[in-house]
Amino acid sequence: MARDHGGDLAQAVQSFGGRIEDWIDLSTGINRAPFPVSPVSASAWNDLPGSAPQDRLIAAARRAYRTDWPILPLAGAQAAIQLLPALAPDGPVRILSPTYNEYAGVLPLSGRDVEAVDRPEALDGAGLAVLVNPNNPDGRRLAPRTLRRLAGGVGLLVVDESFADPHPELSLLTGPCPENAIVLRSFGKFYGLAGLRLGFALGAQAHLDRMRERAGPWTVSGPALEIGAHALGDAAWRNTSIARLAAEVERADALARAAGWHLVGGTALFRLYDTPDAGAAQAHLARARIWSRIFPWSSRWLRLGLPGSPDEWQRLETALA
Template sequence: MRDHGGDLDRARARFGGDDWIDLSTGINPVAYPVPDVLPARALAALPTAEDIAGLADAARRAYATSLVPVPLAGAQAAIQIVPRLSAVGRARVLVPTYNEHAGALAASGWQVAEVREPDALEGADLAVVVSPNNPDGRRASVSDLVALAGRVGLLVVDESFADPEPESALSRAEVPENVVILRSFGKFYGLAGLRLGFALAAPDMAARIAALAGPWAVSGPAIAIGTRALGDTAWRDETRARLRVDAARLDGLAEWAGWRLVGGTPLFRTYETGDAASAQERLARARIWSRIFPYSEGWMRLGLPGDAAGWARLETALSGGGE
């Protein structure tokens, strides 16, 4: 099932009301400050090769990578391209994880097996690992991923949630040429609607991805804002520090509510609640939307509130004051 967070339409249809706090995604609620006015040509002119190269260079420096970043309309656009990078065959996806990987591969004719142990990925024509994983925060070590690349045809590593903890990212390491790494811009920078992300790969593979994406794969506003944000090291450092503090604060509230931490990243936390459907309804009565999963009766994922009012409402709901 290709279900996702961010489905506030469903929350409103079921529970009513308009003043919702959406904690069903792992998107930074305190977004990078977008300038009030963009350069006129960002909207009026087609992006130039120089514009796109400047964005790619900003990504290369921000991710501290020797790979070639290919700008795309979000990590999702990269997921849609991945099935076309090699001949259709046997794909294996380490689960539980973001369901679009298996969905996109199956839609393109791949024979997809969802496996729960990393060793079961070996021998696949294409293997997918999400690290840090969504929703349980599982991390794969750089050494394990490099070793795995030698035992599969193409290895795709989704690092959409790696920005808050870059020190363990595979994108910073030297990797084999059969590795493609996906990075999201919108999650960490809180600008998901901008639709910007990157595929990082060796030069030949990067050229192939760019050809499949076609010309003008990203918009002028995305280029202008993305280039500026990726170069803002002060904002990046401050945001990483704030996210760590806020994640710990959320864990404290969840423990108070009697939930056990399953795992997560500084952008989201996943808890064992015992009864996820009931826990979701409890928060929904306070107009707080959360993410639950069809494969677990107990897991609930929560993003971070973005302001004092949001934290106060969540604290009240978890204490029972919102009922």
């Protein structure tokens, strides 16, 4: 069954008109000021992806994430999520919710009971426990020491750090690797290259070996290996982007306050606002050809990504004035 996601401008056009190129898509948490991609080598396009390009990507990821954990590159964090049912130990599967809805969609394939819980302590006793840190959509944050404590009470802890690049202090990866933890990282969100389909699973080698067996060979394309290694190795771009995003979330929050919206939470890549009527707020922005995200389980919450250029910021300011 299809699950609700942001990012499909065809839906915006169908509902509100215009052409896709008229719209600013702020319905996702994808950085709209992306990493500048250099031309890709002919060998990346023409040859089967080999071990040397993958080794370069893993080395760059290890430096960027400041970790010595084993790393498995995959075609996006979503590809790792699809492999999780095969890893589920005995016992219930618990998901700290509300959160990214693909976990609730995929994990029933494990054959285990799947429970949504609203407190971290309620994960205790699970065979497989899943949380997103910082969380999507509300930005809930758990300190690494809390994550390690949670890992002690479950069979396998999965921590999705897809939005952690601008928040390195939250990452579990900078400490020792627990035997019963897997961390997922998305490349495309922070680097603004979601179409590249690149992500990583990090954890004990035994878990990654099982994931690799099920994923099969050539899980990452040659261009993704090359572009990913280049981007992850550019510390100057990463640091500049983190500083820019930190300033721009304050700008977005100020615009929202002026419009009468209240901040629920968020990350450096998206904000979540409480509005009098989320559907009406989305429609108001849509008339300015700005697409936002609302949720079927909330009549008030609206998630908004950050504009990526001065022109986009001006359009958002005008729409919210």
